[in-house]
Amino acid sequence: MTWEIVIGLEVHAQLSTNSKIFCGASTAFGAEPNTQADAVSLALPGVLPVLNRGAVERAIKFGLATGAHIAPRSVFARKNYFYPDLPKGYQISQFDLPVVGNGALAIHVPASGKQAAYEKTVRITRAHLEEDAGKSLHEDFHGMTGIDLNRAGTPLLEIVSEPDMRSAAEAVAYAKTLHTLVRWIGICDGNMQEGSFRCDANVSVRHPGGELGTRREIKNLNSFRFLEQAINYEAQWQINTLENGDAIHQATVLFDPDSGETRMMRSKEEAHDYRYFPDPDLLPLDIAPQWIEEVRATLPELPQAKQARYVGELSLSAYDAGMLTASREMADFFETVLAAVPKDAKLCANWIIGELNAQLNRDGLDMAQCPITPQQLADILKRITDSTISNAGAKEVFRTMWDAMLKRGEFNSIIISAPSPQISASGSSNLTDVDAIIEARGLKQVSDSGAIEKIVDEIISANADKVAEYRSGKDKLFGFFVGLAMKASKGKANPAQLNDILKRKLNG
Amino acid sequence: MSPSNTDVRKVARLARLAMSETEIESARAQLSGIFNLIAEMQAVDTTGIEPMSHAQDVSQRLREDKVTETNQREAFQAIAPQTEAGLYLVPQVIE
Structure with missing residues (x-):
């Protein structure tokens, strides 16, 4: 089945x-306990909440970025429960x-196993403002619990999806897309270790096309890996339970990363009765x-629009x-590099996705x-496109420059392994840095066709037997000849030119 | 509609109120009165009238996103029953 x-x-x-959702206390992470807990955060008698414009603005941004409806009038409500880290009681x-x-x-679910990659749209039911x-x-504080209220009152946007996802992979793709989006539009730093982006997953199983099954909610997943593991474990647990003839009961569960299992936190009978009512x-x-409209004007081009443009125009x-x-x-970064070498989008893309990412990793x-500025990378690419250096030579320039910039970042001085060209302090474009490295490392390609022809001629006369074999169809x-020629030129021959000349002479 | 003693016990538990059986009985009678009042109000025809979320027809004033509070932990903790290492101490709670 x-x-x-x-x-x-x-x-x-x-x-x-910068400040909390209903008061002017700081939201900075990592402060000493309770140094950012003011009278409102502590819920001292008589204090009143005043809403932070910045929090509302960020909610509007999110709504615009997901094509959502922004309510002309929305209402704050009290969610009542008793816990010491919630001093108001709501x-x-x-x-x-x-x-x-x-x-x-819209999400992109990457290929996995036999399943090809595919696109899908996940509906967002709602997003609402609330306080942490x-x-x-x-x-152990002598059998007591310690309470830090620095985080109390930090603004949260709770983003609730429809039950539109059908696998852990889809859930992870959605969470990752959302994570990219909130950082992209600058409403959330997305730091999962610090708890800036936390997921709860509602999971149920059913026979395809049947009624929705009873769901269990997995709370507080703070990494994409845990999200995936927790959903897979929970779904399999529910399937096993049903196939054993038992029923699923609505419950809240926690994921234990050590055992990779979910375990029950509270059942529906124990579920909170929050007694919501509008906050007077x-x-x-x-x-x-x-x-x-003012907020719309501040929205950057969104990732999906950019992707479409990169595919369509570039x-x-x-x-x-x-x-x-x-x-x-x-x-x-990509767009700044591209502005300097506008005809070579693919070259820019390859370098950023390949070499630059590899160095970052x-x-x-x-x-x-x-450490490298887009202008510096653009300069290197310019020297590839004008045939001054080969791709391999460019990598050497790139790494030399990278290490120099890294060291300078650390020691605030210009240190480069000898011979040591100086790198301009600004990291701006002037080609002299790149040219100095090319010069110092002897990376300039030989593009003088006379010089290459001479090398090729020498190789052909010294390897008459191989030439004969080649000409008879081998x-x-x-590749053997290319290797010899490259070696003879100390790797500096322009590869395209060498190929042309070699081919012409061998066939001639 | 009239609440039962079981309803009263549930509400009391949610509000963390300890009530004796006699208090429950008197609270039940008072709640019944309130329920009757609500029933009377619910009998009014409100078709086409938008629910109010506040008694005054005004909207929320907003505050600029600026940090205006300074650290006054010492003053606040001076009146707390028990503190340690900057934390407020409360009876142990593990859910």
Whole structure:
């Protein structure tokens, strides 16, 4: 009997405001406990919430980026429960009138096994503003629990999807796309270790086309790997349970990364009764069309629009376009390089996706920390396109420059392995840096056809037997001649030119 | 509609109120009165009237996204029953 997995995700994205959602305390991560917990965060008697414009603006941005409806009037509600890291006894959230509704996100599910890659759209039911709770520390404080309220009142956007996903891979693709998007539009830093982007997964199983099964909710997944593992484990557990003739009961479960299993946290009977009601301390939030338009004007070109443009206008592959739009920093870098060598989009793409990414990985850096400027990479590419250096030579220039820039970043001085060309302090384009490295490393290609012809002539006369074999049909020997010629030119012969000359002379 | 003693016990538990059986009985009577009032209001025809979320027809004023608060932990913790290492200490809670 076949089973279909049905998944919906709730993502809590911490909004990148400076201050909290209802008061002027700082949201900076990592401060000493309770140094950012002011009277409102502590819920001292008599305090009142005042809504942060920056948080609303970010919610509007998200709504626009997902083609959603932005409610002209939305309402804050109290979600009541008792826990010491929630000093008011309720969380201010939104209930029946959220700020964002009816959006959608197009996702790309990568190929896996026999399954080819495919595109899919996941509907977003709603996104609402709410405040985060504080943190409980259960380490031993003489049998007491320690409470840090720095995080209490940090703005969150809870993004709720429809149960549109049918596999853990789709859920991960959706979560990753969402993660890229919130960083791209600058509303959330996406730092999963610090809890800025957390996922809850609602999972159920059914026979294809049948009624939706009973779902269980996996709470607080803070990595894509855990999200995938937890869903796969949970779905298999539900299938086994049903095939054993048992029933699934609605419940909240936790994923244990050590055992790779999900375990029950509370059943439906124990589920909270939150007794939502409109918060009388907060008036309805009105968002005028004019404000929406102002926010729209600040939206950058979105990743999917960029991908379409890269494929359509620059003739890049969908894979390349996807890689180049993995982050806004990456896309900006690519576009700056491309502006300097506008005819060579594919060359720019290959270098960024290949060599640059490899170096970033090698040094454990992310794109924002890239030591090389786009202008410097563009200069290197210019010297490839004008045949000054070969691709292999360009890699050497690139690595030399990379290491020099890295060292300078660390020691704030210009250090390059000898012979040492100086690298201009600004990292701006002037070609002298690149040319100095080419000169110092002796990487300039021989593009003088007379010189190459001379080398080829010498090789042909010294290898008469091989030439005869080649001419009698042993085409594979061509590579042998190329190798000899390259060696004779110390690797500096322009490969395209060498090929042409060699072919002409061997066939002649 | 009239609440049962079981309903009252549930509401009391949600509100973390300890109530004796006599208190439950008197609370049940009071709640019944409130329920009757609600029933009376629900009998009013409100077709076509948009629900209000606040008694005044005004909307939320917004605050600029600026940090205006400074660290006053010492002052706040001076009135807390128990603190340690900058944390507020509470009876142990593990869900």
